[in-house]
Amino acid sequence: xxxxxxxxxxxxxxxxxxxxxxxxxxxxxxxxxxxxxxxxxxxxxxxxxxxxxxxxxxxxxxxxxxxxxxxxxxxxxxxxxxxxxxxxxxxxxxxxxxxxxxxxxxxxxxxxxxxxxxxxxxxxxxxxxxxxxxxxxxxxxxxxxxxxxxxxxxxxxxxx
Numbered sequence: 001x002x003x004x005x006x007x008x009x010x011x012x013x014x015x016x017x018x019x020x021x022x023x024x025x026x027x028x029x030x031x032x033x034x035x036x037x038x039x040x041x042x043x044x045x046x047x048x049x050x051x052x053x054x055x056x057x058x059x060x061x062x063x064x065x066x067x068x069x070x071x072x073x074x075x076x077x078x079x080x081x082x083x084x085x086x087x088x089x090x091x092x093x094x095x096x097x098x099x100x101x102x103x104x105x106x107x108x109x110x111x112x113x114x115x116x117x118x119x120x121x122x123x124x125x126x127x128x129x130x131x132x133x134x135x136x137x138x139x140x141x142x143x144x145x146x147x148x149x150x151x152x153x154x155x156x157x158x159x160x
Contacts, residue, residue: 054090056117063150065121067141076134081141083125090139091116123149 059066069090071079079092091114098109123146131142 054115054117063145065143065145067119069117069139070137071139072137074137079134079139081132083127083130086121086124087118088121088125089116089118
């Protein structure tokens with residue numbers, strides 16, 4: 001998720017006029033605001049790299065929540081969905097193995113990487129009622145809301 005905090009266009013113009021490095025700061029803010037989410041940054045404690053984080057769309061309707069995760073190149077058997085209390089976690093591993101031989105040319109590439117997405121919902125999840133479908137690299141999770149989580153509008157009497 002890209003987060004961009006803006007103090008307003010006018011404040012940005014004032015910063016450019018009053019700060020000696022205002023234009024540099026503005027350019028750095030723009031750069032980091034557009035920084036790709038899947039850029040790998042080394043973990044200083046383990047030496048491992050952070051792997052990609054799948055994109056996730058959340059649709060909150062009156063009676064259910066629908067999550068859609070993009071998992072290109074991930075096999076269905078490599079995906080695990082778990083629910084505990086109000087938390088839902090999707091984990092998996094992306095693996096690839098490529099080999100090409102032509103005459104004196106030989107090329108082999110292997111790659112793998114684990115991923116995880118966790119979401120806390122405003123209600124307890126009933127795992128038996130969650131529907132999970134995986135098709136063409138897209139995982140769709142449909143989570144019905146329990147009756148107590150479905151809010152019904154209430155009329156309020158208007159008095160003269």
